[in-house]
Amino acid sequence: MSKDIIIIGAGLCGSLMALRLAQRGYHVRVYEKRPDMRKVSISAGRSINLALSDRGLRGLEMVGLKEEALQLVIPMMGRMVHPKNGDAQFFSYSGRKGECINSISRGGLNILLMDAAEATGRVKIHFETDCTDVNFETGEVFLQSLKDRTTFQDKAECILGTDGAGSAVRKSMMAISAALRFNFSQKYLDTGYKELCIPPSENGDFRIASNALHIWPRDGFMMIALPNLDRSFTVTLFMPFEGKYSFSGFRNEQDIHTFFENEFPDAYAHMPDLTEDFHANPTSSLGTIKCWPWQVNGRSALMGDAAHAVVPFYGQGMNASFEDCVVLDQCMDSYGDDWLRVLTQYQKLRKPNADAIADLAEDNFYEMRDATANPVFNLKRKIELELEQRYPDYYSKYSMVTFREDLDYAYAMHRGRWQDQILMDYASKTGDMTQVDFEAVFRLVSEFEK
Amino acid sequence: MSKDIIIIGAGLCGSLMALRLAQRGYHVRVYEKRPDMRKVSISAGRSINLALSDRGLRGLEMVGLKEEALQLVIPMMGRMVHPKNGDAQFFSYSGRKGECINSISRGGLNILLMDAAEATGRVKIHFETDCTDVNFETGEVFLQSLKDRTTFQDKAECILGTDGAGSAVRKSMMAISAALRFNFSQKYLDTGYKELCIPPSENGDFRIASNALHIWPRDGFMMIALPNLDRSFTVTLFMPFEGKYSFSGFRNEQDIHTFFENEFPDAYAHMPDLTEDFHANPTSSLGTIKCWPWQVNGRSALMGDAAHAVVPFYGQGMNASFEDCVVLDQCMDSYGDDWLRVLTQYQKLRKPNADAIADLAEDNFYEMRDATANPVFNLKRKIELELEQRYPDYYSKYSMVTFREDLDYAYAMHRGRWQDQILMDYASKTGDMTQVDFEAVFRLVSEFEK
Numbered sequence: 001m002s003k004d005i006i007i008i009g010a011g012l013c014g015s016l017m018a019l020r021l022a023q024r025g026y027h028v029r030v031y032e033k034r035p036d037m038r039k040v041s042i043s044a045g046r047s048i049n050l051a052l053s054d055r056g057l058r059g060l061e062m063v064g065l066k067e068e069a070l071q072l073v074i075p076m077m078g079r080m081v082h083p084k085n086g087d088a089q090f091f092s093y094s095g096r097k098g099e100c101i102n103s104i105s106r107g108g109l110n111i112l113l114m115d116a117a118e119a120t121g122r123v124k125i126h127f128e129t130d131c132t133d134v135n136f137e138t139g140e141v142f143l144q145s146l147k148d149r150t151t152f153q154d155k156a157e158c159i160l161g162t163d164g165a166g167s168a169v170r171k172s173m174m175a176i177s178a179a180l181r182f183n184f185s186q187k188y189l190d191t192g193y194k195e196l197c198i199p200p201s202e203n204g205d206f207r208i209a210s211n212a213l214h215i216w217p218r219d220g221f222m223m224i225a226l227p228n229l230d231r232s233f234t235v236t237l238f239m240p241f242e243g244k245y246s247f248s249g250f251r252n253e254q255d256i257h258t259f260f261e262n263e264f265p266d267a268y269a270h271m272p273d274l275t276e277d278f279h280a281n282p283t284s285s286l287g288t289i290k291c292w293p294w295q296v297n298g299r300s301a302l303m304g305d306a307a308h309a310v311v312p313f314y315g316q317g318m319n320a321s322f323e324d325c326v327v328l329d330q331c332m333d334s335y336g337d338d339w340l341r342v343l344t345q346y347q348k349l350r351k352p353n354a355d356a357i358a359d360l361a362e363d364n365f366y367e368m369r370d371a372t373a374n375p376v377f378n379l380k381r382k383i384e385l386e387l388e389q390r391y392p393d394y395y396s397k398y399s400m401v402t403f404r405e406d407l408d409y410a411y412a413m414h415r416g417r418w419q420d421q422i423l424m425d426y427a428s429k430t431g432d433m434t435q436v437d438f439e440a441v442f443r444l445v446s447e448f449e450k
Numbered sequence: 451m452s453k454d455i456i457i458i459g460a461g462l463c464g465s466l467m468a469l470r471l472a473q474r475g476y477h478v479r480v481y482e483k484r485p486d487m488r489k490v491s492i493s494a495g496r497s498i499n500l501a502l503s504d505r506g507l508r509g510l511e512m513v514g515l516k517e518e519a520l521q522l523v524i525p526m527m528g529r530m531v532h533p534k535n536g537d538a539q540f541f542s543y544s545g546r547k548g549e550c551i552n553s554i555s556r557g558g559l560n561i562l563l564m565d566a567a568e569a570t571g572r573v574k575i576h577f578e579t580d581c582t583d584v585n586f587e588t589g590e591v592f593l594q595s596l597k598d599r600t601t602f603q604d605k606a607e608c609i610l611g612t613d614g615a616g617s618a619v620r621k622s623m624m625a626i627s628a629a630l631r632f633n634f635s636q637k638y639l640d641t642g643y644k645e646l647c648i649p650p651s652e653n654g655d656f657r658i659a660s661n662a663l664h665i666w667p668r669d670g671f672m673m674i675a676l677p678n679l680d681r682s683f684t685v686t687l688f689m690p691f692e693g694k695y696s697f698s699g700f701r702n703e704q705d706i707h708t709f710f711e712n713e714f715p716d717a718y719a720h721m722p723d724l725t726e727d728f729h730a731n732p733t734s735s736l737g738t739i740k741c742w743p744w745q746v747n748g749r750s751a752l753m754g755d756a757a758h759a760v761v762p763f764y765g766q767g768m769n770a771s772f773e774d775c776v777v778l779d780q781c782m783d784s785y786g787d788d789w790l791r792v793l794t795q796y797q798k799l800r801k802p803n804a805d806a807i808a809d810l811a812e813d814n815f816y817e818m819r820d821a822t823a824n825p826v827f828n829l830k831r832k833i834e835l836e837l838e839q840r841y842p843d844y845y846s847k848y849s850m851v852t853f854r855e856d857l858d859y860a861y862a863m864h865r866g867r868w869q870d871q872i873l874m875d876y877a878s879k880t881g882d883m884t885q886v887d888f889e890a891v892f893r894l895v896s897e898f899e900k
Contacts, residue, residue, distance in 0.1 A: 033532070075502070136546070177638075177737075178638075178734070178735045179735075179736050181638035181639075181640070183635075183636065183637050183638055183738070184635065184636050185633075185634065185635035185636075185637075186627060186632070186633065186634050186635075187633050187635075188627075188628075188631035188632070188633055189631075190631070241631070284628070285628045285629075285631050287627075287631070289626075291625060375855070432468075
């Protein structure tokens, strides 16, 4: 049996999987459409930095790179919520010490993974090479060099599609939809995003608190900022495409300045390159992709965004993709390279969890945009953090998703939504923290039965 | 302003729309992938005969072809339900006289429409011509002759995509998904279908009752039959692809005979060509397609299956497509050829109704397969038919969808589901028809408020 594997896409998920398979002794040929980011400066396809949390760290631990990756991060202990007028307020992500999420550069992490994969001697990454089709009967992959337009083929027992939301491998499945009964959906938000920047201060420091994910919730739009190692922040404005406050509403530079000055006065003071960034960076759309099946004939499977692109509001996109790799690896523990069993088991285990994180991420968009400005919601969050401090066994929905890599996303969603309902009800009937009977609340939220 | 229009697809919807636009004075160029069915015998892409009901007839009336079309039909007054052992039972579609649905040949109706369209002198249908792409900025359509592979372009103010479930126009929208924020879903049933035949008897008569849609409901699968003008019936077996009773379960000819003899003994006796048909005809899949938006830049819009492919279980696919044409025509009454306003209004009016009939059609699959064998359901249907006879203002869900072309599908769905719930509750608590208090039931079902 051939010990060769083809991976389409050398992004985070593809690079991690290539490395793991190499560690298992496979020879892996990776085809990547973009140029090598270690040689050519390329604009990030999507967000420049990402939130790395426990599920993602578990994936890095699997390949022995957890500690190295943690050298590249800036821990964020909670959300710093910036009201329009008044003082920012900090909400810890957890009532337990040490539970945080980590801001990390997409490019930096990707390079770490590619370097480690190539260092095994068993992974060859072919850049600027487009996958044009996959034959799921024969295992042939049809490729085209983007440098000289020559076409060629490759072939392997197993072909993994880690080629992102616009996956070519998935398109090859779509092309034989009726035969596969390939269910597929793509759904866009009416809100888009634009990346901006808060650079380091003149003496090279962070301009705002570094160990937090900053949020400026507003009515119908919001802005967030994540810290970078160079002491800048990547700022992202999320806003509807159309309507009163929308990307289509900016007619000139003055409109941009007026808007930021009025809506985000504290951030505006730290954004000297606002209009340049605003014009230079694209306005991008946000969507959720779901599909089924993920595997065909035991020949090929989708992983990461190719199988389940999610909106970024739970900070779980990369973490979910890394969890795909961990689960596929476990399936190989069970079934070796009986690929039909491996890939069938993999998709069965992952699909409900991918659906759950997709739905949670959409929910969190509304929570971040609207609820973080709502006093009842904020009281509920305070009650919940106090619960986490008093009762180490209590985990909020956010904590289950983010810090409990031993729990499925689907379980975290069901239990978390149930808890949220109870706590929001309780908070709406309670004036402030002094009136909370924590023993009683803890009993209420402990009654969950799967 | 140009008075030219391009239509992609000369099926039922495209031919009707081409005819209507010609009647309005437009010159229409239609591009159709398949050969001309009037010259070449081609296997029907999908079902051979269809149920034409009031919404479809309204479309034909719009172009003055209602009476001609009615010459081609065989009226079906209700469902003839065939139990496994025992006598078939007839359930009228309506308690009102004259309300029926009509079995019509897909090919016969399509030819009627194409002939009438060409007879206007303003419609030119180009067969065996594939649409490869649409530029929604410029209105250019990229085409390829399937006869000699030559490629060419055409251009018009307005391009209508009536090219069915696998629409090329929709694929061109998909290709610019992010820019359009093009929402799309395709969802397959686990059940597929195969067309079979009950030929005329040796003396040229119908072998089973001609004025009914025959149903053989079974546990997990079913068969139906619709009459044809030549006194044959087109029979369709709906069955899961996998599992105990499934298309994958037939290993040889004996399996086929045994299955039909056991499950459909009364039909089996009339199917002399069973195994030939079974091998010759494909096993096809069934799916629902939804998308949004349907129009781009006031340049192009999707109609019929291209916009909203539905499963066939409500017999409304063609009827819904013809209703699209009627609504587009009404929008042109309002806005002339201000295409942006016409197409925007058209999609706004049609989308909720297309979603409704898609959902109703899926529901009806389960009703036909499972519920028609359920005594409570059959009592409920009898109560409902009696209600329709006693109270001319009462319309069942089926009647609203099928006979009330003045009501939206969305309204019919909401009100119909509400009525069904009440009547199923009532039937489950009532032993038989003698115990029904019709005055009381009528009051219950009259309380619906939109």
